[in-house]
Amino acid sequence: AQSVTQPDIHITVSEGASLELRCNYSYGATPYLFWYVQSPGQGLQLLLKYFSGDTLVQGIKGFEAEFKRSQSSFNLRKPSVHWSDAAEYFCAVTGGKSGAGSYQLTFGKGTKLSVIP
Amino acid sequence: DTGVSQDPRHKITKRGQNVTFRCDPISEHNRLYWYRQTLGQGPEFLTYFQNEAQLEKSRLLSDRFSAERPKGSFSTLEIQRTEQGDSAMYLCASSPETGGGTEAFFGQGTRLTVV
Numbered sequence: 001a002q003s004v005t006q007p008d009i010h011i012t013v014s015e016g017a018s019l020e021l022r023c024n025y026s027y028g029a030t031p032y033l034f035w036y037v038q039s040p041g042q043g044l045q046l047l048l049k050y051f052s053g054d055t056l057v058q059g060i061k062g063f064e065a066e067f068k069r070s071q072s073s074f075n076l077r078k079p080s081v082h083w084s085d086a087a088e089y090f091c092a093v094t095g096g097k098s099g100a101g102s103y104q105l106t107f108g109k110g111t112k113l114s115v116i117p
Numbered sequence: 118d119t120g121v122s123q124d125p126r127h128k129i130t131k132r133g134q135n136v137t138f139r140c141d142p143i144s145e146h147n148r149l150y151w152y153r154q155t156l157g158q159g160p161e162f163l164t165y166f167q168n169e170a171q172l173e174k175s176r177l178l179s180d181r182f183s184a185e186r187p188k189g190s191f192s193t194l195e196i197q198r199t200e201q202g203d204s205a206m207y208l209c210a211s212s213p214e215t216g217g218g219t220e221a222f223f224g225q226g227t228r229l230t231v232v
Contacts, residue, residue, distance in 0.1 A: 044208070090160070092159075104162040105162065
């Protein structure tokens, strides 16, 4: 079964500082990986995705993530955090068309990001 | 296109009542998903439609839950005899039928509170 671990429940950074949110996944084959962001009381917005090819992927709002197969990781990074980045971030994995025939996403429990002005 | 739309945004109901939520996916997206998110957790998969066919249901979807997508467009999720444990955010997502992986677009969710 596929699973996602986000080891950090809550991270606080100062505005302008760099950010790295960790994500480790478990999946038997080549995974499709995603990072979503959720503001309080809102749905999820896709930041970026990895399907194949270049292991460093660029997303919206200045975010990037690097797929490392050897470490089963897909960490999210941003060089300079803005106050508006404060939100909850979710890493997710799917195997595409799994044996069940669906494309369901398996999410981590999320990392809440707080930004100090 | 305005994205995935869910209605209502908030619902408060008494225990034992039935509730129904609606999801309008992005037009031309033939895949539609329902997820449930409880406080402090990530979304958990409930069920999946490809067009009007419900192809997969999670074991989280008890007999009190039923989902439909009658014409392959909008979908409804009904919870019968609600319990306090049903209090959660119910998220709908849709994705196009492209090769390879899925890029799911989520709605704003319906927050259910059972009192």
